[in-house]
Amino acid sequence: EVVLTQSPATLSLSPGERATLSCRASQSVTSTFLGWYQQKPGQAPRLLIYGASSRATGTPDRFSGSGSGTDFTLTISRLEAEDFAVYYCQQYETSHWTFGQGTKVEMK
Protein backbone atom coordinates (compact mmCIF):
# COMPACT_ATOMS: atom_id res chain seq x y z
CA GLU A 1 0.00 0.00 0.00
CA VAL A 2 1.27 3.46 -0.92
CA VAL A 3 0.96 5.72 2.13
CA LEU A 4 0.51 9.41 1.34
CA THR A 5 1.51 11.87 4.06
CA GLN A 6 0.29 15.44 3.71
CA SER A 7 1.79 18.42 5.47
CA PRO A 8 1.06 20.59 7.19
CA ALA A 9 -2.14 19.33 8.75
CA THR A 10 -3.42 22.89 8.95
CA LEU A 11 -2.32 26.02 7.13
CA SER A 12 -3.49 29.37 8.53
CA LEU A 13 -3.26 32.09 5.90
CA SER A 14 -4.93 35.32 4.83
CA PRO A 15 -6.66 36.02 1.51
CA GLY A 16 -4.10 37.03 -1.10
CA GLU A 17 -1.35 34.91 0.41
CA ARG A 18 0.34 31.95 -1.23
CA ALA A 19 -0.42 28.42 -0.02
CA THR A 20 1.98 25.53 -0.46
CA LEU A 21 0.70 22.04 0.38
CA SER A 22 2.88 18.95 0.41
CA CYS A 23 2.09 15.31 -0.32
CA ARG A 24 4.82 12.74 0.28
CA ALA A 25 4.49 9.11 -0.84
CA SER A 26 5.98 6.09 0.91
CA GLN A 27 7.15 4.81 -2.46
CA SER A 28 7.53 6.35 -5.88
CA VAL A 29 4.32 7.30 -7.69
CA THR A 30 4.25 7.97 -11.41
CA SER A 31 3.18 11.60 -11.70
CA THR A 32 0.52 10.60 -14.24
CA PHE A 33 -1.39 9.01 -11.38
CA LEU A 34 -1.36 11.69 -8.69
CA GLY A 35 -4.35 13.93 -8.10
CA TRP A 36 -5.51 16.67 -5.76
CA TYR A 37 -9.04 17.26 -4.49
CA GLN A 38 -10.71 20.13 -2.68
CA GLN A 39 -13.46 19.50 -0.16
CA LYS A 40 -15.66 22.09 1.49
CA PRO A 41 -17.84 21.35 4.55
CA GLY A 42 -20.87 19.24 3.73
CA GLN A 43 -19.78 18.71 0.14
CA ALA A 44 -18.21 15.94 -1.88
CA PRO A 45 -14.58 16.31 -2.87
CA ARG A 46 -13.94 17.98 -6.19
CA LEU A 47 -11.05 17.06 -8.50
CA LEU A 48 -8.69 20.01 -8.90
CA ILE A 49 -5.52 18.56 -10.37
CA TYR A 50 -4.78 15.26 -12.11
CA GLY A 51 -1.58 13.87 -13.49
CA ALA A 52 0.22 15.87 -10.79
CA SER A 53 0.03 19.12 -12.76
CA SER A 54 -2.98 19.20 -15.10
CA ARG A 55 -5.92 21.33 -14.05
CA ALA A 56 -9.32 19.69 -14.15
CA THR A 57 -12.17 21.43 -15.94
CA GLY A 58 -13.17 24.52 -14.01
CA THR A 59 -10.03 24.73 -11.85
CA PRO A 60 -8.80 28.34 -11.67
CA ASP A 61 -5.25 28.94 -12.86
CA ARG A 62 -4.20 30.15 -9.40
CA PHE A 63 -4.04 26.42 -8.56
CA SER A 64 -0.97 24.57 -9.76
CA GLY A 65 0.49 21.14 -9.08
CA SER A 66 4.03 19.90 -9.36
CA GLY A 67 6.34 17.15 -8.26
CA SER A 68 7.50 13.68 -9.10
CA GLY A 69 8.57 10.43 -7.48
CA THR A 70 7.67 10.71 -3.82
CA ASP A 71 7.21 14.47 -3.42
CA PHE A 72 4.29 16.43 -4.79
CA THR A 73 3.06 19.96 -4.17
CA LEU A 74 -0.17 21.86 -4.63
CA THR A 75 0.26 25.62 -4.78
CA ILE A 76 -2.45 28.25 -4.58
CA SER A 77 -0.80 31.41 -5.80
CA ARG A 78 -3.16 33.93 -4.18
CA LEU A 79 -5.81 32.66 -1.83
CA GLU A 80 -9.36 33.75 -2.39
CA ALA A 81 -12.18 33.38 0.12
CA GLU A 82 -13.59 30.35 -1.71
CA ASP A 83 -10.28 28.47 -1.44
CA PHE A 84 -10.46 27.90 2.31
CA ALA A 85 -11.17 24.18 2.46
CA VAL A 86 -9.54 20.80 2.99
CA TYR A 87 -7.26 19.42 0.28
CA TYR A 88 -6.47 15.76 -0.32
CA CYS A 89 -3.91 14.11 -2.55
CA GLN A 90 -4.62 10.71 -4.06
CA GLN A 91 -2.60 8.15 -5.95
CA TYR A 92 -4.43 6.00 -8.48
CA GLU A 93 -1.47 4.16 -9.95
CA THR A 94 -1.97 0.84 -8.26
CA SER A 95 -5.21 -1.09 -8.02
CA HIS A 96 -5.17 -0.08 -4.35
CA TRP A 97 -5.94 3.62 -4.35
CA THR A 98 -4.95 5.67 -1.36
CA PHE A 99 -5.56 9.21 -0.16
CA GLY A 100 -3.53 11.49 2.05
CA GLN A 101 -5.05 12.51 5.38
CA GLY A 102 -5.72 16.05 4.17
CA THR A 103 -4.49 19.60 4.73
CA LYS A 104 -6.95 22.17 6.01
CA VAL A 105 -6.41 25.68 4.68
CA GLU A 106 -8.05 28.02 7.15
CA MET A 107 -8.43 31.75 7.28
CA LYS A 108 -6.03 33.47 9.61
Add this chain to the structure above:
Amino acid sequence: QLQLQESGPGLVKPSETLSLTCSVSGVSISSTSYYWGWVRQPPGKGLEWIGSIYFSGTTYYNPSFKSPVTISVDTSRNHFSLQLSSVTAADTAVYFCVRHRTVTSPLRLWGQGTLVTVSA
Protein backbone atom coordinates in the same frame (compact mmCIF):
# COMPACT_ATOMS: atom_id res chain seq x y z
CA GLN B 1 -27.13 16.27 -16.74
CA LEU B 2 -25.00 13.41 -15.46
CA GLN B 3 -25.55 12.88 -11.76
CA LEU B 4 -24.97 10.29 -9.08
CA GLN B 5 -27.31 10.00 -6.10
CA GLU B 6 -26.77 7.76 -3.09
CA SER B 7 -29.69 6.30 -1.16
CA GLY B 8 -30.20 3.88 1.69
CA PRO B 9 -30.82 3.64 5.44
CA GLY B 10 -29.17 6.29 7.55
CA LEU B 11 -28.98 3.99 10.57
CA VAL B 12 -27.77 0.40 10.70
CA LYS B 13 -27.38 -1.83 13.75
CA PRO B 14 -24.01 -3.39 14.61
CA SER B 15 -23.42 -6.82 13.02
CA GLU B 16 -26.05 -6.13 10.36
CA THR B 17 -25.55 -5.40 6.66
CA LEU B 18 -25.21 -1.88 5.31
CA SER B 19 -26.79 -1.54 1.87
CA LEU B 20 -26.58 1.54 -0.33
CA THR B 21 -27.58 2.25 -3.88
CA CYS B 22 -26.20 4.84 -6.28
CA SER B 23 -28.66 5.93 -8.93
CA VAL B 24 -27.15 7.19 -12.15
CA SER B 25 -28.99 9.80 -14.20
CA GLY B 26 -28.06 11.38 -17.50
CA VAL B 27 -26.29 8.33 -18.92
CA SER B 28 -26.87 4.62 -19.18
CA ILE B 29 -24.44 2.53 -17.13
CA SER B 30 -24.44 -0.16 -19.81
CA SER B 31 -23.79 2.20 -22.71
CA THR B 32 -20.51 3.64 -21.49
CA SER B 33 -17.22 2.00 -20.55
CA TYR B 34 -16.79 3.41 -17.08
CA TYR B 35 -16.06 2.17 -13.60
CA TRP B 36 -18.47 2.92 -10.79
CA GLY B 37 -17.22 2.93 -7.23
CA TRP B 38 -17.55 3.84 -3.59
CA VAL B 39 -15.48 6.04 -1.29
CA ARG B 40 -16.24 6.69 2.36
CA GLN B 41 -15.30 9.30 4.93
CA PRO B 42 -15.73 8.80 8.69
CA PRO B 43 -16.90 11.98 10.45
CA GLY B 44 -14.05 14.47 10.67
CA LYS B 45 -11.60 12.11 8.96
CA GLY B 46 -10.09 11.43 5.56
CA LEU B 47 -11.18 9.51 2.48
CA GLU B 48 -11.03 5.76 1.96
CA TRP B 49 -11.66 4.03 -1.34
CA ILE B 50 -13.81 0.90 -0.89
CA GLY B 51 -13.97 -0.59 -4.36
CA SER B 52 -15.25 -0.26 -7.90
CA ILE B 53 -17.15 -2.19 -10.54
CA TYR B 54 -16.84 -2.06 -14.31
CA PHE B 55 -20.05 -1.71 -16.28
CA SER B 56 -19.64 -5.36 -17.36
CA GLY B 57 -19.62 -6.49 -13.72
CA THR B 58 -15.91 -6.96 -13.04
CA THR B 59 -15.09 -5.79 -9.55
CA TYR B 60 -12.02 -4.84 -7.64
CA TYR B 61 -11.81 -3.96 -3.99
CA ASN B 62 -9.48 -2.22 -1.58
CA PRO B 63 -7.42 -5.11 -0.17
CA SER B 64 -6.97 -3.18 3.08
CA PHE B 65 -10.67 -2.87 3.68
CA LYS B 66 -11.59 -4.74 6.82
CA SER B 67 -15.33 -5.25 6.41
CA PRO B 68 -16.66 -7.86 3.94
CA VAL B 69 -17.83 -5.87 0.93
CA THR B 70 -19.79 -6.53 -2.26
CA ILE B 71 -20.37 -4.09 -5.10
CA SER B 72 -22.88 -4.96 -7.79
CA VAL B 73 -24.43 -3.28 -10.80
CA ASP B 74 -28.01 -3.42 -12.06
CA THR B 75 -28.04 -2.08 -15.61
CA SER B 76 -31.81 -2.52 -15.93
CA ARG B 77 -32.32 -0.04 -13.09
CA ASN B 78 -29.28 2.03 -14.02
CA HIS B 79 -27.81 1.86 -10.57
CA PHE B 80 -25.03 0.15 -8.65
CA SER B 81 -24.94 -0.95 -5.06
CA LEU B 82 -22.71 -1.42 -2.04
CA GLN B 83 -23.13 -4.01 0.69
CA LEU B 84 -21.00 -4.11 3.84
CA SER B 85 -21.71 -6.99 6.14
CA SER B 86 -21.12 -7.37 9.88
CA VAL B 87 -20.74 -3.65 10.36
CA THR B 88 -19.35 -2.02 13.47
CA ALA B 89 -19.29 1.56 14.74
CA ALA B 90 -16.09 2.03 12.72
CA ASP B 91 -18.18 1.80 9.56
CA THR B 92 -20.02 5.01 10.47
CA ALA B 93 -19.20 7.37 7.63
CA VAL B 94 -20.42 9.45 4.73
CA TYR B 95 -20.50 7.16 1.71
CA PHE B 96 -19.89 8.67 -1.72
CA CYS B 97 -20.48 6.98 -5.04
CA VAL B 98 -18.07 7.90 -7.81
CA ARG B 99 -17.34 7.32 -11.47
CA HIS B 100 -13.96 6.87 -13.14
CA ARG B 101 -12.79 6.13 -16.64
CA THR B 102 -10.22 3.39 -15.99
CA VAL B 103 -8.58 1.70 -13.02
CA THR B 104 -5.92 4.40 -13.19
CA SER B 105 -8.10 7.47 -13.57
CA PRO B 106 -8.90 10.22 -11.10
CA LEU B 107 -12.38 10.67 -9.66
CA ARG B 108 -14.05 13.38 -11.72
CA LEU B 109 -17.64 12.67 -10.76
CA TRP B 110 -18.95 12.25 -7.22
CA GLY B 111 -22.36 11.86 -5.64
CA GLN B 112 -23.27 14.23 -2.83
CA GLY B 113 -22.76 11.53 -0.21
CA THR B 114 -24.98 9.93 2.40
CA LEU B 115 -24.29 9.54 6.10
CA VAL B 116 -24.69 6.07 7.54
CA THR B 117 -24.50 5.65 11.31
CA VAL B 118 -23.89 2.25 12.86
CA SER B 119 -25.51 2.17 16.27
CA ALA B 120 -27.80 0.00 18.33
